[in-house]
Amino acid sequence: MKHTEREMQSLREEVRQMWKQVLSQLEKAKQSFLNNDVELALEIISREKRVDAFELKIDSDCENYIALYSPVAVDLRLVLSLIKISSTLERIGDFAAGIARHVIDDGCNKAETVLIEELQIEKMFDTLTGMLSDGFVALESENTRISGKILAKDAEVDEIYNNAIDVLTNCLTANPASIRYGLKLLLVIRKLERIGDHCSNIIEEIVFYVDAKVLKHNGRKGDENRIVD
Amino acid sequence: MIEAKNIDFYYGSFHALKNISMTMEAHTVTAFIGPSGCGKSTFLRLFNRMNDLIDGIRLTGECLVQGANIYGKSVQVDELRKTVGMVFQKPNPFPKSIFENVAYGLRVNNLGDKKFIAQQVEESLIAAALWDEVKDKLKKSAFELSGGQQQRLCIARALAVSPAVLLMDEPASALDPISTSKIEELIHQLKKDYTIVIVTHNMQQAARVSDKTGFFMLGELVEFSETKKMFLNPEKKQTQNYITGRFG
Amino acid sequence: MNKESSQRTAFIIFRILGIIVVSILLWILGFIIYNGMGVISWEFLTAAPAEGMTAGGIFPAIVGTLCLVAGSMIFAFPVGVMSAIYTNEYAGNGWIVKFIRVMTNNLGSIPSIVFGLFGMSLFVNTLGFGDSILAGSLTLGLLALPIVIRTTEEALKAVPSSYRTGSRALGASKLQTISRVILPAAFPNITTGLILSIGRVSGETAPILFTVAAYFLPKLPTGIFDQVMALPYHLYVIATSGTDIEASRPVAYGTALVLIAIVLLMNLLAAFLRRHFSNKWRAER
Numbered sequence: 042m043k044h045t046e047r048e049m050q051s052l053r054e055e056v057r058q059m060w061k062q063v064l065s066q067l068e069k070a071k072q073s074f075l076n077n078d079v080e081l082a083l084e085i086i087s088r089e090k091r092v093d094a095f096e097l098k099i100d101s102d103c104e105n106y107i108a109l110y111s112p113v114a115v116d117l118r119l120v121l122s123l124i125k126i127s128s129t130l131e132r133i134g135d136f137a138a139g140i141a142r143h144v145i146d147d148g149c150n151k152a153e154t155v156l157i158e159e160l161q162i163e164k165m166f167d168t169l170t171g172m173l174s175d176g177f178v179a180l181e182s183e184n185t186r187i188s189g190k191i192l193a194k195d196a197e198v199d200e201i202y203n204n205a206i207d208v209l210t211n212c213l214t215a216n217p218a219s220i221r222y223g224l225k226l227l228l229v230i231r232k233l234e235r236i237g238d239h240c241s242n243i244i245e246e247i248v249f250y251v252d253a254k255v256l257k258h259n260g261r262k263g264d265e266n267r268i269v270d
Numbered sequence: 271m272i273e274a275k276n277i278d279f280y281y282g283s284f285h286a287l288k289n290i291s292m293t294m295e296a297h298t299v300t301a302f303i304g305p306s307g308c309g310k311s312t313f314l315r316l317f318n319r320m321n322d323l324i325d326g327i328r329l330t331g332e333c334l335v336q337g338a339n340i341y342g343k344s345v346q347v348d349e350l351r352k353t354v355g356m357v358f359q360k361p362n363p364f365p366k367s368i369f370e371n372v373a374y375g376l377r378v379n380n381l382g383d384k385k386f387i388a389q390q391v392e393e394s395l396i397a398a399a400l401w402d403e404v405k406d407k408l409k410k411s412a413f414e415l416s417g418g419q420q421q422r423l424c425i426a427r428a429l430a431v432s433p434a435v436l437l438m439d440e441p442a443s444a445l446d447p448i449s450t451s452k453i454e455e456l457i458h459q460l461k462k463d464y465t466i467v468i469v470t471h472n473m474q475q476a477a478r479v480s481d482k483t484g485f486f487m488l489g490e491l492v493e494f495s496e497t498k499k500m501f502l503n504p505e506k507k508q509t510q511n512y513i514t515g516r517f518g
Numbered sequence: 519m520n521k522e523s524s525q526r527t528a529f530i531i532f533r534i535l536g537i538i539v540v541s542i543l544l545w546i547l548g549f550i551i552y553n554g555m556g557v558i559s560w561e562f563l564t565a566a567p568a569e570g571m572t573a574g575g576i577f578p579a580i581v582g583t584l585c586l587v588a589g590s591m592i593f594a595f596p597v598g599v600m601s602a603i604y605t606n607e608y609a610g611n612g613w614i615v616k617f618i619r620v621m622t623n624n625l626g627s628i629p630s631i632v633f634g635l636f637g638m639s640l641f642v643n644t645l646g647f648g649d650s651i652l653a654g655s656l657t658l659g660l661l662a663l664p665i666v667i668r669t670t671e672e673a674l675k676a677v678p679s680s681y682r683t684g685s686r687a688l689g690a691s692k693l694q695t696i697s698r699v700i701l702p703a704a705f706p707n708i709t710t711g712l713i714l715s716i717g718r719v720s721g722e723t724a725p726i727l728f729t730v731a732a733y734f735l736p737k738l739p740t741g742i743f744d745q746v747m748a749l750p751y752h753l754y755v756i757a758t759s760g761t762d763i764e765a766s767r768p769v770a771y772g773t774a775l776v777l778i779a780i781v782l783l784m785n786l787l788a789a790f791l792r793r794h795f796s797n798k799w800r801a802e803r
Contacts, residue, residue, distance in 0.1 A: 045515060111474055113501040116514045253503030320687060325610065348689040356687040362680035365703045375688035378698065424684070431688060 045110050049119070052102050056123055056130075059095035060177050063130045066092065066137040067173060067236070071166035073144050074229070075157070082141035092134035099127040118253060122246035126180075129239045129246075133173070136232045136239075143229050159208050160226070161201045165233045168194050168201075172240040179244060185251050191244045198237035205230045271296035271465050272317060272435060277331035279312060281324070286312050288489045290331075294482070296434075299457060299466045301480035301497065303473055305517065308486040310469045314437050317467065318354040319347050336434060352379060355428030359440040361420035363412035363427075368404050371412045371423055375431040390430050397463075398426035399456050418449025425456065429464075436460065438468040442475065454479050473513055477501045485509045547778070554775030557768045563776070566736030567769075570761030571752075574736075576773050581738055582651075582746030583720055583780065586730065589655025589742070590662055590719050595712060597659075598666025605667075606674040607696055626664035631724040633661045638728035650743040654730025661725055662715035669711025673704040706792045713788035717781050723750040749777040 066085055073081035103124045106112065112120055157163070172194045175187055205227070213223045245256040272294040279287035287309045294300045302310035315321045316333055319340065333340050340350050352375070363371050372391040376382055382390065391408075395401040400422040404415070412423055421441060428436060438457075442450040457466060457479045470476050476483050477497060484494040485504075493500065493509045504510045511517050561575055568574030601618075609615040637657025647653040677700050685695040701708075723731075731751035739746045753773045756766040 043515070113473070113477070113513050114504050114510045117502065318687060320683065323683070323686060348691060351687055351689040358680060358684065358687075360680060362678070362684040364681060364684065364699050366699075374685070374690070374698070378685075378688065378690035378694045427684075427688065 045116075048106060048110070049116065052099070052106060052120070052123060055095065055099050055102065056127060057177075057181075059092065059099065059127060059130055060173075060180075062088070062092055062095065063134045063137070064170065064173050064177070066134050067166070067170055070137040070140045071163070071170070074140055074166075075163060077144060079145055082144040085141035086138050086145075089134060089138040092131055096127050096131040100124060103127075115250075118250045122250040125246050126243050129242050133236050133239050136236050139232050140229055143225060146225070156208075156212055156226075159212075160205050160230065162230065162233070165198055165201050165230070168198050169233060169236050169240060172198075172237065172244075176240060176243045176247065179247050180250075183251050185244075185248045188244045188248050188256075192241055195237045195241045198234060202230055202234040202237075271336065272467070273332075273334040274313075274316070275332040275334070277313070277316065277329070277333065279309075279316070279321070279330075280328040281312075282326045286489050287316075290491045292484060292491060292494050294465060294467060296465050297461055297463075298481040299461050299468060299479050301476035301483045302467070302469045302486060303471075303476050303483060303513075304486035304492075305512070306471075309489040310484075310486040311439055313486065314439055314467060314469050315356075317435065317437055318351050318356050320356065322347065348379070352431045353433055354435040354437060355431065355433035356437045357421070357424050357428055357439065357441045360444050361417055361424050363415070363420050363423050366412060367409050368412050368415070368423060369408040372426050372430050375427060379431060381431065390432075391426075394426040394430040395423075397429050397460070398422045399452065399459070400426055416449070418445050418452060421445060421449065421453060422456065425453075425460075429460075433464065435465045435467065438466065440469055440471060443471055450475070473501075485512060487512070550771060550774050550778065553768070554771035554773075557772035558775065562772055567734065567752075568736075570766075571734065571756050572762050572765040572769060576747075576749070576752060576769070576776060578736060578738060579747040579749045579752040579773070580776065580780070582731075582748045583750070583777070585651050585739060585746055586654050586658055586726065586748055587716055587720050587784075589651055590658035591712070591716065593656055593659035594662040594666050594715060598663050598711075598715075599670050599708065602667045602670035602674060603696060603701075606671050607692070607700070622664050622667050625660075626668065629724075630661060630722050631727075633657055634725040634728050636660070637725055642729055648743060649728075649730055649732075649745050651730055651739060651746055652742045654726045654746075654748075655742075657725045657729045658719045658722060661722060662719050665715040665718060666711050669714060670704070670708050673707030673711065674700060676707060677703045706795050709788050709792045709795070713785055716784050716788075720781055720784075721750055721777065723754050726751055749773055749780070753777065 066088060069081055069085050072078060073085065103120050106120055107117075110116070172191050175191050175194075179185060179187055179191070209223050209227055213220055248254055248256050273292075275291050277287050277290040278285070290313060302314060304310045312321065316329070317335060317340070321327050321329075329341065335350070335354060338345070340354075364374060366374070369391055372394050373387050376387050376390060381387075392401065392405075395404060400419060403419060404410075404423075407414070412420060415423060421444075425436075425441075442453045445453065454475065457468065460466060468476075468479065477500075480497045482495065483497045483500045485492045485500070485506075485508075487508060493504060493506045495505065499505075500509065501513065504513065563575060563580065564577050565575030566578055567576065605615050605618055609618075634657065637653060637660070641647045641653035641656050642649060645653075647656075681699050681703060682695055685699045686692070690698070726748055730745055731748050732745040733755055735745060735747050753770055756773070757763065757770045
């Protein structure tokens with residue numbers, strides 16, 4: 042293996058580590074949210090710094106790679122997409138930590154299981170971790186055939202989010218006393234929806250890297266027919 | 271502007287170019303890249319028939335410059351070489367004064383009187399971005415110039431006979447980085463008046479100066495596309511392997 | 519022996535050999551100057567030989583030698599340079615050119631007396647020039663030809679081929695390329711060939727023996743069909759078959775000195791020309 046390829050491998054390894062870290066942050070956020078586990082929430086917040094550190098490290102390594110090896114073609118696309126993927130992963134990490142802060146904050150700990158279930162928050166979490174781990178597989182295998190499936194999952198998340206507004210309106214009209222709680226919940230759901238968008242961005246970057254196609258801003262309903270060069 | 275149709279070229283029994291077709295637009299820079307011995311220089315030399323100087327060559331296919339077949343029977347090779355100028359890898363000024371170097375093409379082709387020649391020399395040196403550096407020593411030997419200046423002198427020499435096409439065979443490969451960037455800047459400026467074809471070993475240079483890039487390998491034109499596309503998303507696996515350094 | 523000391527030993531040997539060669543040369547030169555200086559005078563250089571060549575001067579011989587050198591060069595230089603241009607620039611590398619090259623080299627190693635006999639049979643007898651400057655010059659020219667061709671070819675080969683391609687790429691024809699770029703660039707080295715052949719020609723005795731040289735002719739030539747005296751032959755005559763060999767010995771030394779001085783002067787002149795031209799457009803190397 043050439044030394045440039047070794048550099049590239051170590052760069053990918055860093056992204057892989059960061060990815061696992063963010064995925065575990067998201068899973069822990071789910072656990073701590075559903076179980077009101079403040080301990081776990083604190084752990085998430087303390088680990089947030091490690092995700093940030095990964096982003097800085099990957100950024101500077103990518104800069105060095107470009108400066109020293111002037112990559113072109115597939116190498117250039119990989120480095121460019123890794124830069125964006127790492128900053129997107131960092132955002133997802135931020136949201137996970139944001140959810141953990143909600144858990145610590147007083148509002149959420151009187152969770153009403155029925156409402157949570159009605160809002161399909163658990164399903165949202167599961168869909169998101171699924172997207173994130175599918176994206177990981179796509180990058181590892183350099184195979185973008187599942188990109189449609191991932192983008193479709195984002196649509197599911199969006200749908201849950203849109204429904205949530207109605208569900209919450211109904212619930213809060215009946216119980217004006219829990220408006221604060223409800224608004225907090227909406228913020229969490231909003232964060233989850235954003236995570237979904239970020240996961241879509243990641244898969245778009247992977248498609249750019251593997252197929253050199255730009256999916257962004259082309260309507261992202263996972264419709265492969267609308268993918269344009 | 272320049273068109274090659276189904277070119278096959280042989281050195282003796284060696285098949286140097288295999289069925290190559292491509293079109294180069296006027297006022298563009300086209301770069302040829304590829305490993306040594308891939309045929310890119312041979313292909314470049316077709317367009318001013320410099321390959322004719324070698325024994326035992328054979329060519330089939332058509333080569334059009336400004337719509338005319340340059341291998342046609344009525345073509346005067348010396349006339350063709352006025353239309354299609356060439357700059358070589360190593361700066362090759364003649365052992366003459368700076369002025370006489372630039373005037374050479376005009377003199378051998380009997381172009382213009384003394385006044386015209388003087389004016390043409392000045393304009394060519396200006397176009398080659400060398401005038402300010404040499405205007406006070408036109409009578410000095412060309413060998414007193416630095417390597418980069420010599421190469422720009424050779425460009426001025428080629429420009430003096432008012433060509434339409436400028437062929438450059440690795441024009442910066444013997445120069446230091448500063449001279450190289452001057453040559454590259456010059457190529458950018460000359461593009462508006464000339465059609466430029468450049469062979470280079472330096473892929474970054476091809477990326478910096480050219481509009482379209484052709485990748486040659488083993489006598490074949492593997493890929494010919496917009497330079498931007500070539501360096502972001504080449505179509506062929508071979509191209510990708512070569513430009514990313516995974517060759518071989 | 520280690521590297522350092524073997525190197526030192528080698529250099530010492532080379533240096534000693536070099537010094538020996540140079541000192542032999544200086545010794546010969548010194549010997550001739552010492553013995554010849556005495557007779558050198560204005561009269562010696564400008565008067566004809568007198569008293570059975572034991573007195574007087576050598577003026578006719580000086581003029582004769584100069585005539586022969588000039589005549590042979592007028593013939594050998596253009597022919598030699600042009601044939602070198604042909605073999606090097608035009609003829610390619612076929613078997614004919616290789617054959618011509620081999621023959622040229624052979625021509626250079628033929629003994630000069632053979633040239634003399636050939637010149638006598640062709641120029642003097644067959645063509646009917648008689649013993650004359652013309653016959654002698656042509657014979658000497660033949661002798662000089664291989665040297666001129668060889669050195670010119672080397673000079674042309676030393677011209678970078680990038681000059682040729684550069685010139686052709688500007689639309690110059692082959693002839694224009696040769697006359698405007700190649701020859702001027704090769705000129706300093708061609709001059710070297712000229713010097714070498716002048717040196718060779720002015721010292722030769724055998725080729726002029728049967729073609730031009732006069733034993734004793736105290737007058738100057740009036741045309742190219744006249745006989746002349748020549749320095750090397752004059753030297754040979756007074757050293758071996760003069761009327762009084764002992765008496766003419768100082769004259770012989772003086773003649774030798776003048777001959778050497780002429781060759782030396784021509785060398786200096788050519789070296790000056792060579793430097794002048796190569797300095798003007800200092801080559802890349």
